[in-house]
Amino acid sequence: MRPNSAYGEIERRFRRINALEEASAVLQWDQQTTMPAGGAEGRAEQLATLKVLAHEMIVNPALADLIPAARGEDGLDIWQQANLREVERIWRHSTALPGDLVERMSRACSACEMAWRRARPAGDFAAVRPQLQTVLDLTREAAAAKAAALGLTPYDALLDQYEPGGRAAAIDALFGDLARFLPGFIGRVIEHQKAGPPMLPLAGPFPEARQRALGLELMTAAGFDFERGRLDTSLHPFTGGTPDDVRITTRYREDDFMPALMGVMHETGHALYELGLPRDWRQQPVGKARGMIIHESQSLLIEMQACRSKAFLNYAAPLLRRTFDGAGPAWEADNLYRHYTHVERGLIRVDADEATYPAHVILRYRLERALIAGDLTLADLPGAWNDGMRELVGTVPASDRQGCLQDLHWYDGAFGYFPTYTMGAIAAAQLFDAAAQADGDVLPGIGRGDFRPLLTWLRKHVHRHGSLVSTDELLRAATGRPLDVATYKRHLETRYLS
Amino acid sequence: MRPNSAYGEIERRFRRINALEEASAVLQWDQQTTMPAGGAEGRAEQLATLKVLAHEMIVNPALADLIPAARGEDGLDIWQQANLREVERIWRHSTALPGDLVERMSRACSACEMAWRRARPAGDFAAVRPQLQTVLDLTREAAAAKAAALGLTPYDALLDQYEPGGRAAAIDALFGDLARFLPGFIGRVIEHQKAGPPMLPLAGPFPEARQRALGLELMTAAGFDFERGRLDTSLHPFTGGTPDDVRITTRYREDDFMPALMGVMHETGHALYELGLPRDWRQQPVGKARGMIIHESQSLLIEMQACRSKAFLNYAAPLLRRTFDGAGPAWEADNLYRHYTHVERGLIRVDADEATYPAHVILRYRLERALIAGDLTLADLPGAWNDGMRELVGTVPASDRQGCLQDLHWYDGAFGYFPTYTMGAIAAAQLFDAAAQADGDVLPGIGRGDFRPLLTWLRKHVHRHGSLVSTDELLRAATGRPLDVATYKRHLETRYLS
Numbered sequence: 002m003r004p005n006s007a008y009g010e011i012e013r014r015f016r017r018i019n020a021l022e023e024a025s026a027v028l029q030w031d032q033q034t035t036m037p038a039g040g041a042e043g044r045a046e047q048l049a050t051l052k053v054l055a056h057e058m059i060v061n062p063a064l065a066d067l068i069p070a071a072r073g074e075d076g077l078d079i080w081q082q083a084n085l086r087e088v089e090r091i092w093r094h095s096t097a098l099p100g101d102l103v104e105r106m107s108r109a110c111s112a113c114e115m116a117w118r119r120a121r122p123a124g125d126f127a128a129v130r131p132q133l134q135t136v137l138d139l140t141r142e143a144a145a146a147k148a149a150a151l152g153l154t155p156y157d158a159l160l161d162q163y164e165p166g167g168r169a170a171a172i173d174a175l176f177g178d179l180a181r182f183l184p185g186f187i188g189r190v191i192e193h194q195k196a197g198p199p200m201l202p203l204a205g206p207f208p209e210a211r212q213r214a215l216g217l218e219l220m221t222a223a224g225f226d227f228e229r230g231r232l233d234t235s236l237h238p239f240t241g242g243t244p245d246d247v248r249i250t251t252r253y254r255e256d257d258f259m260p261a262l263m264g265v266m267h268e269t270g271h272a273l274y275e276l277g278l279p280r281d282w283r284q285q286p287v288g289k290a291r292g293m294i295i296h297e298s299q300s301l302l303i304e305m306q307a308c309r310s311k312a313f314l315n316y317a318a319p320l321l322r323r324t325f326d327g328a329g330p331a332w333e334a335d336n337l338y339r340h341y342t343h344v345e346r347g348l349i350r351v352d353a354d355e356a357t358y359p360a361h362v363i364l365r366y367r368l369e370r371a372l373i374a375g376d377l378t379l380a381d382l383p384g385a386w387n388d389g390m391r392e393l394v395g396t397v398p399a400s401d402r403q404g405c406l407q408d409l410h411w412y413d414g415a416f417g418y419f420p421t422y423t424m425g426a427i428a429a430a431q432l433f434d435a436a437a438q439a440d441g442d443v444l445p446g447i448g449r450g451d452f453r454p455l456l457t458w459l460r461k462h463v464h465r466h467g468s469l470v471s472t473d474e475l476l477r478a479a480t481g482r483p484l485d486v487a488t489y490k491r492h493l494e495t496r497y498l499s
Numbered sequence: 500m501r502p503n504s505a506y507g508e509i510e511r512r513f514r515r516i517n518a519l520e521e522a523s524a525v526l527q528w529d530q531q532t533t534m535p536a537g538g539a540e541g542r543a544e545q546l547a548t549l550k551v552l553a554h555e556m557i558v559n560p561a562l563a564d565l566i567p568a569a570r571g572e573d574g575l576d577i578w579q580q581a582n583l584r585e586v587e588r589i590w591r592h593s594t595a596l597p598g599d600l601v602e603r604m605s606r607a608c609s610a611c612e613m614a615w616r617r618a619r620p621a622g623d624f625a626a627v628r629p630q631l632q633t634v635l636d637l638t639r640e641a642a643a644a645k646a647a648a649l650g651l652t653p654y655d656a657l658l659d660q661y662e663p664g665g666r667a668a669a670i671d672a673l674f675g676d677l678a679r680f681l682p683g684f685i686g687r688v689i690e691h692q693k694a695g696p697p698m699l700p701l702a703g704p705f706p707e708a709r710q711r712a713l714g715l716e717l718m719t720a721a722g723f724d725f726e727r728g729r730l731d732t733s734l735h736p737f738t739g740g741t742p743d744d745v746r747i748t749t750r751y752r753e754d755d756f757m758p759a760l761m762g763v764m765h766e767t768g769h770a771l772y773e774l775g776l777p778r779d780w781r782q783q784p785v786g787k788a789r790g791m792i793i794h795e796s797q798s799l800l801i802e803m804q805a806c807r808s809k810a811f812l813n814y815a816a817p818l819l820r821r822t823f824d825g826a827g828p829a830w831e832a833d834n835l836y837r838h839y840t841h842v843e844r845g846l847i848r849v850d851a852d853e854a855t856y857p858a859h860v861i862l863r864y865r866l867e868r869a870l871i872a873g874d875l876t877l878a879d880l881p882g883a884w885n886d887g888m889r890e891l892v893g894t895v896p897a898s899d900r901q902g903c904l905q906d907l908h909w910y911d912g913a914f915g916y917f918p919t920y921t922m923g924a925i926a927a928a929q930l931f932d933a934a935a936q937a938d939g940d941v942l943p944g945i946g947r948g949d950f951r952p953l954l955t956w957l958r959k960h961v962h963r964h965g966s967l968v969s970t971d972e973l974l975r976a977a978t979g980r981p982l983d984v985a986t987y988k989r990h991l992e993t994r995y996l997s
Contacts, residue, residue, distance in 0.1 A: 246538030
């Protein structure tokens, strides 16, 4: 590659864009964890400015010339070629929308989110419907524009923002199978649990400082590198920061240590992915996480596959007893496992257990597809929500507060995101199964608190590839087959019915 | 003002620049307080990118046309006119240097700082002299370029970066007077203290958590608004963040609570200034702190004038006893006051007491002026340092480690900064005197832990003006006379000899 090559110039520009994105990531983390209330206005301005500058750099006309010029250059290695492909993808997405639409969307989402914050506690969907209608209209306009530019259907154009290469047709195949499976499965699990030994309560309080110390210990066991990351507290847990400074957060309830504990392990899964991304490509698009399916798969692999396993709870039970001065049968591994695998027909997605969670996601996926296609109006949304809950989860909310008002996503313009949660869960099952088959010490390792066999496999087969290949290619190479739902169903049946 | 005026366009551009500078300020705070080691490389890239982008916006050729166009526009109010003047000042400074010199400086300073970190512990000035020579040569080149562009002497051009309008001639007049006064004064104080009651030791340890709680209590008493700021810990104490999110830091020694306590009050003085800057001009140059003389005056006014006073220690003594379970004569206000006003001929500026500190600063000011003028070579620097210490402070270091290697400033290219410390101390004395004369409750208020009378006066006469007028004009308006050294000397004599 010549020193003044078009490709080299593209890398130079994206290094700068990356620096702005990293700065934003740290400022967002600070906003959620540290910033005093008075900083809000200034912070919004800082973040908006960084976003606009990065966007201006991407839609800069020079890039439109540099991309084809770079494509014609000889001697690009496979990473550089893949990087160029990712650059082009980002460029296509960014240039597909007229600038004024981006700004109208941003303003509409802010207004709708504010209205939603007021409407939700009252369960008053009608109060936020006008704002949501504006967001939906603009989202459909944006989806149409992106569809035209990218040669995709409108819904796929939205999905592609979160999961590059993700297509509704592939999701339909897997979710259709799951939607037939889940309602009966959930019923059988609930019967099965009723017939089994009772779940003994765990008496608190559980001091926050002890929960945190335990979280740090388990993060270390899982391979989190505290030279390159932190654990802090925020109202909504998330993984933020940058790949060499990964910051996870959790929140603590002193009457129940379980949400924070599994929450920490969930975010640790996200963090291990970021920490394992290819070091040489830190500042370029090809070095980033592949997409939200793989990202969710990594958090769910650690939380659901590894840390809700009987093997893990055999290891963790003595630590839990020591941490919380627990004693007696309630603190035995079997009873702790019953807590961590307890299934019930709940109304709230974020509180759902492993077995009902996908039913919540499938409902949202169906509804958002219909909304984007124009097959469902907002007036009919609450009814459609309740019908879907009855069919898929087997319970119906008494108020929209616990129904179609519960999640921020749509009110913030995030259509096309929901399916990645359950696609990630399916991928997690398949990847964990492949890891356990490839190295017989993966599961025994977890049973002694040694995640190194698992992490070594994940580093080699998932993390270090960044965005070099597509999600499909990555999963095929790692597991020997395309994503299917069989391993996931088998995992659920094994864990919840045997 | 017309909506599309040149002035309006300038404000728009500087709002963006301000957002980048605020983002940098938060990222720098994070780097000193929070960031894990692994984040260092990425953070350097983030900060460099933000700096380069802000610089590009300032030197953008469009601004060279907008400034004269705005100057010709009618209807600008006095704040807008002052803002335009500040914009032009920033523009002149930024465009005075060729881009490659900025980059060479930046690289030379990084290399020199690294060499200094190795050379200092060994006291090996020769090891860092080549790098310091490069920094000095480039600084003199930059000073000459700025001098030509700004119509100033080279040293004044450097000083003007930290203290707009600051001139060596004015400093010479005040420092000349002080340099004649200090050596004799220091000798008299030491004799006076020998003749007085002994300083009784305070027995620790003093747990960090208690020191922090006390710091928070005193910050609140002084008027710090925790809705718009924080107190954290860092290796080197500083005030950072933004005017609506002011973050001060300190460090704690468990064997001595006094450095952290006065350190917190010092940074609180800086913070109160930032918190009091004019709200309507947050995002524009005219809304910023006037310069380093006023900034240092605000920290020293709170720390030295207010919190090392007998009145304050009468108020604080019971809090200190309660906080640290102190009892007996050592914990009486008189003995605490003796600790906080103890004077000795020390070698290290940052550890110096109020009486010897200005002597350290005058030495550095003399030496850096001579270095910039070419009247002193680096080969002669250690000797000149020791001669100056003998004359001004009355003690001589055994090693350059405690001599010309002790401060980072020059090794990092910061020539022209030192005099603002003592100019700030002189201004603090004059401002505090004016406040106490204007409101008879200022000093009694401090004696009961009520800083509101003082803060009200400072808000009205200093903080709310931002950069509306020059330092000279601000001090004249606030105190009724130009800065002189008489009040400062009287303060020192009253506190240390009576």
